[in-house]
Amino acid sequence: MSSMPKFTFSRIGRGVVLALHTAAAAVSLNAAAQDPAEPLTPDSASVERISVSGRLLSSAAAAAAERRELPYVAELLGAEQISRAGDSNAATALRRVTGLTLVKDKFIYVRGLGERYSSTLLNGAMVPSPDPTRNVIPLDMFPAGIIESLVVQKAYSPELPAAFGGGNVNIRTTSIPLQRSFNVALGTGYNSLNNERGVSYAGGSNDWQGKDNGVRAIPAELAIAQQQYGVLTPINIAENLGGVNADNLAQAENTLRHLGTAFNRNIDINATSIKPDVDGSISFGDRFALTSDSVFGVMTGLSYDRSTHNIQEQERYYSVSGKNLTPLNRYDDISGTEHQVKLSGMLSFGLDLGVNHHLETATIYLRDTKDEVKIKRGDSIETINENNRSNTDTNINYEQRTLLSNQISGKHNFTPLNDLALNWQYTKAKVRRYAPGQIEHRYLNESQADGSVFSFLRRNQNAVNYSFSDMQDNTENLSWDTKLPLTLGKVEMMLSTGYAHFERSRNAQTDRFNFDTVGFNLNQLSGRFFEIFSDDNILNPSNGFKISNVTTQADDYLAAQMIDAGYLALELNYNYTVRLNLGVRYEDFKQISIPLTANNSISGSITDSILQADDFYPALALTWFINDDLQARLGYSQTTVRPDLREVTPVLYIDPLTDFNVTGFANLQSTDINSLDARLEWYADSSNYSLGVFYKALKNPIEAIELSASDGNLLMSFRNAQSGKLYGIEADFLQPLGFFSDSIGQFAGNFFVAGNITVSNSAITIQRFPGANLTNLTRSLNGHSKYIANLQLGFDSDNNQHNATLTYNVFGKRIAFAGVNEKGDAFEQPFHSLDLTYSYAPSDSMTVKLGLKNLLDNDVEILQQNEILQKRIEGQSYSLSFAYKY
Template sequence: MSSMQKFNISRVGRSVLLALSATTAMMSLNTIAQETTAPTQAEQEDVERISVSGRLMSSAASAAAERREQPYVAELLGMEQISRAGDSNAATALRRVTGLTLVKDKFIYVRGLGERYSSTLLNGAMVPSPDPTRNVIPLDMFPAGIIESLVVQKAYSPELPAAFGGGNVNIRTAAIPLQTTFNVSVGTGYNSLNSDDGFEYAGGGDDWRGKDDGTRGISAELANAQALYGTLTPINIAEALGGINGTNLAQAETIVRELGTAFNRDLDISRTSVKPDFDGSLSFGTRFDLAKNVVFGVMTGISYDRSTQNIEEKERYFSVTGQSLTPLNLYDDIKGTEHQVKLSGMLNFGLELGVDHRIETSTIYLRDTKDEIKIKNGDSIETINEPNRFNTDTSILYEERTMLSNQLRGRHNLPFLMDLAIDWQYTDAKARRYAPSEVEYRTLNETREDGSVFSFVRRNQNAVNYSFSDMNDDTENLSWNAKLPLTWGKAELALTGGYAYFERSRDAQTDRFNFDTVGYTLQQLSGRFSEIFSNDNILDAGNRFKVSNVTTQADDYLAAQMIDAAYGAVELNYDYKFRINIGVRYEDFKQISLPLGANGEVSGSLTDSVLLEDGFYPAVSFTWFINDDLQARFGYSQTVVRPDLREVTPVLYVDPLTDFKVTGFAGLKSTDINSADVRLEWYYDTSNYSIGVFYKDLENPIEAIELSGSDGNLLMSFRNAESGSVYGVEAEFLKQLDMFGGDLGRLTDNFFVAGNLTLSESEISIQRFPGANLTNLERGLSGHSKYVANLQLGFDSDDDKHNATLTYNVFGKRIAFAGVNEKDDAFEQPFNSLDFTYSYTPVNNMTVKLGLKNLLDQNVEILQQGEILQQRTEGQSYSLSFSYKY
């Protein structure tokens, strides 16, 4: 599809969906209740909250005190807890929550379920993801500095979206302060892998801001040529010039060669020393008394993080030889460097009218830039039996992920209407994934008799591949929530309800180009990249250089979603003996995803691209207050997990987490989930303990499967399995080490321990599919871990000048992808993480913090057939920061 073609995706997506089904305005109630720090009546009934101040032990204990009052099982991490553990963003913080694990430092797995079974809200609102391969937001984009708290609700309640699998994460950003605040911090860091020199290339542009300066993007000449000629072949261009004849063909071949000079070819890779990381943040907030009982507040902040990390990886694949499985090759060694810049900004305004009315605005901007170079040395099918030859595959990837969210929300208590409380919010959010330059090429290396190595870019029609991608998501989210408290004898009642509307539109475009070097001699293909593809070599007619944009599969698509939702619920608390919550949510869901051909026309069947469904999603929660220290919970719910836009669109893309090629499947169905939880909680003084069991039954779970067993070129897709289930037990505890007397007691009183453990099993029954010879039709769910454990040892000095935390985290092995053609399933192995943070406060308001990550220095490994399939070295990270708070 031409880069010059423009689509009004909001208009296109909306009109298509409206043609399918008229939007019904549901004058009922809303789902996404907005939460902030102000303790209004409506908010007090929300999920579990920790008011954090002072010691970590105190803040954790206050969480336990809050938990017993909440109707649904939830967890929360506050600002102080996140800071104390040394977590730099939302993703790394959440892996400390019971039953949660972190994948590739971006996505959260809840109770061993993959990221598709978790959902994310921003201040209670649904927002788009800037990652084109996932429906959930990459949580590493949210820096710790803008986070007030992270709420994880693991039992469904009807005010949440029905797309609820393992849990829901609500990221609550810093709100209007209670007093004037000023915070500034600077820090530096280093990874042990960076002791070696890293890689860089000259033509990268100036990226210190985390934004491409235009060097990498598709040139105006190239874009104009696509708009004018469409497919860039000599024959096609000759036809556009007036017809296929000798003169026009000669001119067309000249045009094709000249277009080759319109690409950024300053891609010579060199080694350079790696600079230490740098991060800094600045925030300010204050309040103004405008009149009696009228307060105006402002909160603003900005953060910047620049980091570089070298890459060390290994990978191999297996092939079937007769009835046996043999390694295709030795390990491919992958070296590289990733440069990353994160920039975020926040601006919030608030207006309080007495104690009953509050209106806030919130603008959040996030930008995450990655510039990655990978160089892989190894064999392929062409060289496996040639000991004197091997390949070098070079890939350069630059991408910008951005998100801009504008929110307007209000909260009103109406005493004259029986203390009715109303919350509402409107959110307009945009997300973009812009990859203006992805380059891949292969170099062949021949060892000669004298021991020297002759290297040359392969002579091929697809010798070099350029890719330019742009994906834009626009969303609107409107919701309101109402709550009416009632008293009836010893019974306290609360009637709640709400309405929500969500709309998403997506425009995704990818332009791919190939360099044809068939006419080059091997000597001409040897040397630096900029020399091989210099202007003189490209324009030399004798080299028969060509550039083409011919692709075998569509890469562009348009997509849209609409959700109308309403819910109603009732809570009954009888004499503080028991509490019951009953509610139901209704959602009307519409989705369409349209792959586009080379000329922008819709390809494929329109019927296969549409998903229409509606349904009721009930939830019940019962709490029995056994005595002052002990209570029991029971919960049951019905929810759904729907296929992502990318999963139902039959276009080809590369998964950035696995580097596998992936294609969508238009026939995917939604997964219906029945969930049950039973939990026993014991609160004693400052300590607390809990143990619970959970069960989830999944109908039509969506699984990633391998469609092609081509060696070294895995092609993944998605299919519905028949059924699946997850069940297990989880326990957690918090205990101050104050049980000893005498000298030992004085020594241990300042320490506390906290931990959690989840043990679970999963089962899935999947049928055979054409083109996918699955090895195991009965197995565990992809991404599921049989155990997840977290342990913290904390220390707070008496004068609060010294604080330290030692944190351990481990998860059990989990299926990375299912095996085919008699190959076993590939399992990601357990990863033991041990981190340490220490902070020193020499004077009030000033803190120095030291952080040590991955002290055990473990590698990430995926095993298949008992052999390492993929290995990634994480390295040890060290950080030092200084902060001042006023």
């Protein structure tokens, strides 16, 4: 097998050189599959570049070829690698990258730094996040079918946004094909937890579409009443009716009762059978010659995924008395069912005007809907010491996340101007998180003398809670950069400069309402939900039914961001031996976040909500090409991580991932980061190895802390620690096992191993805060794991009909949240993941794939004081799919 292509520098532009290297790598690695008597000619090489796609070994080596050309430390996953491992979306694929772990199946931690320290670009552009509590995009929204490659850059370079912590993920979507293509795939799946019957409710949703039909939306009568009266209390309504007197108060109470009948009350929980998961995708692409040197291309695709997953969890909290910590004697058992629908569509057009000018548009639409019912059976602080009483809490959650991105970009090479290259892009994107009709209520269960259980809805002023949330973000992103290649003796140079402008606006609104049942008797409260809150019971004045909107938890705010940035960079390559990249970025950052009252007026001072900063962010990278196969890297940079819009807005909200109450803190400061990276990389034939070390010093790191320790009702917020540091070592490898052929048989050449491991340490120093009695003032960073390991064993048959991959992934324990009031820190325990994917291709156009997930049947556990605080049973997942391509 011939050698991998070596690094070269050419004035025709790095993009062209890179494409040639990638094609050459693919040809090199597929040469063994050709007839030995057939020579590799330039014509056959061009054909190979188009046809190679089946073997993971070749696709991994092609990705490595691109990685070695990048001037900064980075990792890359290609579409074939993602497909081969059986990953369904960007999040699950990225957990196989060196130094990365996955949190809540959505967010990545890079080198042990939380999701706030990672950033995401879509085809190089900043786009908003549909998650209301985090600045980064939930990566589970991006299905594998639209991904061309994932680039994780761990060392900063000045063309990237300065908000760079652990790493930047660039999701590069499928572009215009080299030839006509048609792909269709169908699949099904099942989880072992679904052997039990699930639960559902008559929520009025078109579940298979992943779109609410309006039944969950805030009732029109209620919205009108809020506009007319503001806070919905009898006194406030009476004042709007002309004054507080007996007649107006009676009319106000009657108005509130009638508004109660407008709510969707058809929410009784019923057992239901679980259907197998269904997914499918279809895509088409083609290119058309317009003239002898002009080509027009189109690429379109649509994917759909519907899945159902039963929920089995456990929780317990600590009863605090002085310094005595006593775990509750019994767990709260949580069961339920989550229905999820994912829909994605993409449409791209491309135009090549000769070899020097390329225009492309990309429209991407993503919709991710979750409809979840959770039932918690256990104790609260009121019933923990009463053996004959317990609670049943029901939570109904519906969340619809959408992203729409429209992008136009151009790449131009001006040959008469010394091959000056100009790249530009404009992206307009909007996201929405729509969560209507989220409901929670509690039933009390009392054991009777005859052994029966009497259950009734609690009699309380807030017996039932409804919430209606809607958050919309709109962004515009414009950027351009130029590259000018120059030659001075043995020195090849590339001078780069660019500009970027980013605007973001957010409108977030949440309405919360309570049902008051104090006037009901216990017999009235012992039925099903719809019976308790029938029209007759609500409208009967003797029951004293009331509704109220919860202004103390108002979560309405407006926010905006604006960033203007420019950079200047220089690349020097001396005699193909040493490459030096250095540059600096300047950013002017402005942010405002304004909390609103129930009457949509500004809460507090506007000046308290403004964050403004401007600074220079330098970066340097040095690459030494020791020989044709070995290269060493060294990098240094200064970057920042800024607080998110929600984190600096002093309003109360519920984190949808943890169910914790969270409040923002207006005085958060940005985190300044100094980073140092060193790495040694070896590339030989189809093998590659790397070994690197890294160090990061953090000033004012932002940490999530617990403000109160009331049992079962955690209140979290954010504060700046004084300082922090992170350092470690990481290694990765890709090695075919052909050298074992003589000792273990001829099939050894069909196997390969790949993997990576990261070992690191972190520490922060944090001061005490009012209202937060932190137990440990020196500890690890939130979310940091001391070790991460990813291993793969792959098999490719000679005829490429059979492919299999066994993948193992594990991370070390990490702090879920810091302990307070003498309680120790809560640690998420290591999760050992073992997955198997097997595919059979009876022909070049057909593939059948079998996937097995979590073969070790591990559970997710969070421990505090060496006791299980939270536990989630994952179950084992099985999938089967069929794909046809033309």
